[in-house]
Amino acid sequence: MTAPPLLAVEEIYTSYGLSQVLFGVSLEVAAGECVCLLGRNGVGKTTTMRTIMGLTPPGRGRVRWKGQDIAGRPPHRIARLGIGFVPEDRRIFAELTVGENLDVARRGAGGRWTEDRVFELFPKLRELRDRQGGVLSGGEQQMLTIARTLMGNPELLLLDEPSEGLAPLVVHHLGEQIGRLKREGLTILLAEQNVDFSLALADRVYVVEKGRIRFQGTARAFREDESIRQQYLAL
Amino acid sequence: MLDPSFLFAQSLSGLTAAMFLFLIASGLSLVFGVLRVLNFAHGTFYMLGAYSAYQIVLWIGPGPGTFWVAALGAALGIAVLGGLIERLLFRHLYGKEELYHLLFTYALVLILSDAAKILWGTQQKSVSRPPGLAGAFTLFGVTVPYYNLFILLLGPAIALGFWFMLQRTRVGRFIRAAALDRETLGTLGVNVSGLYTGVFVLASFLGGLGGALVTPVRTIVPGMDTEIIVEAFVVVVIGGLGSFWGTFLGALIYGQVLSFGILLFPRFSIFSVFALMAAVLILRPWGLLGRPLK
Ligand SMILES: Nc1ncnc2c1ncn2[C@@H]1O[C@H](COP(=O)(O)OP(=O)(O)OP(=O)(O)O)[C@@H](O)[C@H]1O
Numbered sequence: 001m002t003a004p005p006l007l008a009v010e011e012i013y014t015s016y017g018l019s020q021v022l023f024g025v026s027l028e029v030a031a032g033e034c035v036c037l038l039g040r041n042g043v044g045k046t047t048t049m050r051t052i053m054g055l056t057p058p059g060r061g062r063v064r065w066k067g068q069d070i071a072g073r074p075p076h077r078i079a080r081l082g083i084g085f086v087p088e089d090r091r092i093f094a095e096l097t098v099g100e101n102l103d104v105a106r107r108g109a110g111g112r113w114t115e116d117r118v119f120e121l122f123p124k125l126r127e128l129r130d131r132q133g134g135v136l137s138g139g140e141q142q143m144l145t146i147a148r149t150l151m152g153n154p155e156l157l158l159l160d161e162p163s164e165g166l167a168p169l170v171v172h173h174l175g176e177q178i179g180r181l182k183r184e185g186l187t188i189l190l191a192e193q194n195v196d197f198s199l200a201l202a203d204r205v206y207v208v209e210k211g212r213i214r215f216q217g218t219a220r221a222f223r224e225d226e227s228i229r230q231q232y233l234a235l
Numbered sequence: 236m237l238d239p240s241f242l243f244a245q246s247l248s249g250l251t252a253a254m255f256l257f258l259i260a261s262g263l264s265l266v267f268g269v270l271r272v273l274n275f276a277h278g279t280f281y282m283l284g285a286y287s288a289y290q291i292v293l294w295i296g297p298g299p300g301t302f303w304v305a306a307l308g309a310a311l312g313i314a315v316l317g318g319l320i321e322r323l324l325f326r327h328l329y330g331k332e333e334l335y336h337l338l339f340t341y342a343l344v345l346i347l348s349d350a351a352k353i354l355w356g357t358q359q360k361s362v363s364r365p366p367g368l369a370g371a372f373t374l375f376g377v378t379v380p381y382y383n384l385f386i387l388l389l390g391p392a393i394a395l396g397f398w399f400m401l402q403r404t405r406v407g408r409f410i411r412a413a414a415l416d417r418e419t420l421g422t423l424g425v426n427v428s429g430l431y432t433g434v435f436v437l438a439s440f441l442g443g444l445g446g447a448l449v450t451p452v453r454t455i456v457p458g459m460d461t462e463i464i465v466e467a468f469v470v471v472v473i474g475g476l477g478s479f480w481g482t483f484l485g486a487l488i489y490g491q492v493l494s495f496g497i498l499l500f501p502r503f504s505i506f507s508v509f510a511l512m513a514a515v516l517i518l519r520p521w522g523l524l525g526r527p528l529k
């Protein structure tokens with residue numbers, strides 16, 4: 001028997017009050033993989049990640065972490081299992097300094113991520129250490145939100161639209177840093193609308209539309225099938 | 236009437252009152268700032284702290300350490316009570332409309348004050364000053380009881396300790412982060428609901444301590460709960476709800492305005508305080524050191 005994937009989402013249905021958003025989404029992420037969730041605005045990428053994280057528990061379906069069902073557990077417990085969530089809207093603690101934002105998330109003593117290590121990955125943050133989070137630029141906040149989540153020493157990183165709203169040069173730079181995390185062995189589930197940015201990083205791709213998975217396959221298979229891009233991702 | 240030693244005496248008594256107000260109002264402000272609930276029952280914790288201290292003094296009987304044991308015991312008892320109330324009842328209020336907060340905490344005021352009447356009756360109670368601080372000294376022609384001096388030193392010490400905890404410790408950083416974004420703090424692995432309980436326990440402790448410590452200088456009567464909650468509310472409105480130093484400043488201003496207001500409007504001293512609050516609300520609705528809501 002093979003080991004279960006690190007994360008397996010099985011047929012989840014999630015709603016906000018009466019409005020149902022996910023209709024049986026399933027996906028898997030194996031250890032060391034970078035998997036990308038692609039889809040247009042409002043198809044349910046964020047909701048999928050929030051469901052994994054325990055922020056909007058699924059009405060039906062399971063979220064398995066190393067084989068164990070974790071759906072319904074509170075977010076802090078899920079985080080402590082080794083799942084790190086980087087929200088799309090960054091959610092920096094505006095009145096805490098950069099250093100304090102990092103400290104609040106510090107977890108897993110002896111793990112590979114320390115303040116020094118995240119400053120190596122994002123040297124800019126070191127200079128901003130005593131600055132309040134709220135005054136950082138969009139790009140700096142994006143680095144800080146990733147750095148903050150890394151401070152928890154996660155095994156799996158859920159990255160929700162990191163490229164959103166950033167200038168092309170900043171996006172390019174960010175892509176390189178995420179690539180570095182991947183090469184160092186971190187497992188990543190990335191939600192994106194930016195196809196080129198994603199394909200540079202992803203091993204496998206899931207395409208979401210209206211709360212359902214419409215395509216799954218390797219990044220190469222996705223690249224070669226122009227019709228999928230036309231059908232589900234073109235504006 | 237403008238005798239300097241009289242003015243000094245007034246300002247000193249205002250300062251002492253301010254320290255008690257700070258103890259109470261800081262808990263009210265902390266709970267509002269972090270849990271986003273305006274707890275009208277906070278004044279009731281103060282009253283129960285006073286009655287508990289009285290009760291413990293009765294149980295132990297006179298002695299050099301009695302008062303201190305009673306004050307600490309009362310504060311701890313109220314802290315436990317606060318913890319239970321938060322765990323069992325308060326947590327259902329988070330994220331609900333303010334009207335629910337108002338109704339629920341007001342119901343708590345009524346229930347707990349009736350319970351206090353059943354337990355302790357409606358007669359006034361009093362507690363004498365601890366023997367070690369029973370005397371007084373004279374400063375600029377004013378007689379200052381040692382106990383008041385103790386309160387004048389304790390207030391700033393607690394304020395500094397509290398501030399240090401919030402700014403310089405990890406728990407303090409968690410508390411400040413929870414006040415800004417509870418959900419995100421949870422996704423970073425912090426047990427925010429446990430943290431909320433801790434914050435509520437701390438606030439209840441301070442409220443209970445304030446009530447216990449006030450017993451040597453004020454009589455314990457039913458109704459002291461609603462009186463103090465109104466005062467504490469004025470203090471946090473003046474200083475800015477959720478602002479730490481704002482609460483301290485608000486308490487200082489309140490104490491002074493109240494004790495000098497007596498000179499201007501002898502029969503309506505509280506009037507000057509409300510006039511001040513109205514002025515603050517018109518000029519800076521978010522309070523002197525608070526920040527406008529986004
Ligand atoms: N809190 C909420 N309450 C009600 N509906 C919501 C809420 N959050 C999201 N939705 C709805 O759920 C659907 C999916 O939203 P979701 O944020 O998961 O999409 P997304 O794929 O992440 O989109 P985007 O690319 O814009 O971030 C949308 O129709 C959205 O309007």
Ligand SMILES: [Mg+2]
Pocket residue numbers: 045046047088160161
């Ligand atoms: Mg989204």
